Amino acid sequence: MSYFSGKFMTDIIDCINSFVRDNPEITIGLAGLLFAALGIMLTVNTVSRNRINRFYDKLEADSLCQINENLKNIERILRKTIKGNDNLTLYDILDRTESSEDIYTSSRSFESLSPYFAEYCANLDKYNSNIIPRKKICFNFQEHGKKARAILSMFQKYDYKDISLGFAKLHLKSAGIIENS
Helix, strand or coil, X not given: CCCCXXXXXXXXXXXXXXXXXXXXXXXXXXXXXXXXXXXXXXXHHXXXXXXXXXXXXXXXXXXXXXXXXXXXXXXXXXXXXXXXXEEEEHHHHHHCCCCHHHHHHHHHXXXXXXXXXXXXXXXXXXXXXXXXXXXXXXXXXXXXXXXXXXXXXXHHHCCCCCHHHHHXXXXXXXXXXXXXX
């Protein structure tokens, strides 16, 4: 037979009932303390959750600001005409196939673009690590991923390599924008 069954449970319930009848003020006070403690726990939990949400909202805003700033720098370099060829920009190279002489004239432009591209990829990786798990899907991130893949393919097409581009590839792999290869 169980310890908390039968007569013992009945005795405990009778004891509680007689305490409540004999001491109604204390019972009301204990119930009030219980509700106050419950209210305090809910308030603390809500404040904590709001603080975490504010942190992630600020982190998302900062990340998007950094990504957009990187993109402005990248687009500025892509729009600049290439030294030695006043008609050619990196946008032209990005959009179409160029001759081998354009490859040599564009290497300085690739050199100036590479660090900005690496920073852009690092910020995409940071956004992917911190914001995407919370939001689950972000169309802005998908668009930035398409741009990053297009720029990376331009670098690869002309076989441009440097340390910044190596870091950019690692960040893009980490963010899931390109496949591990």
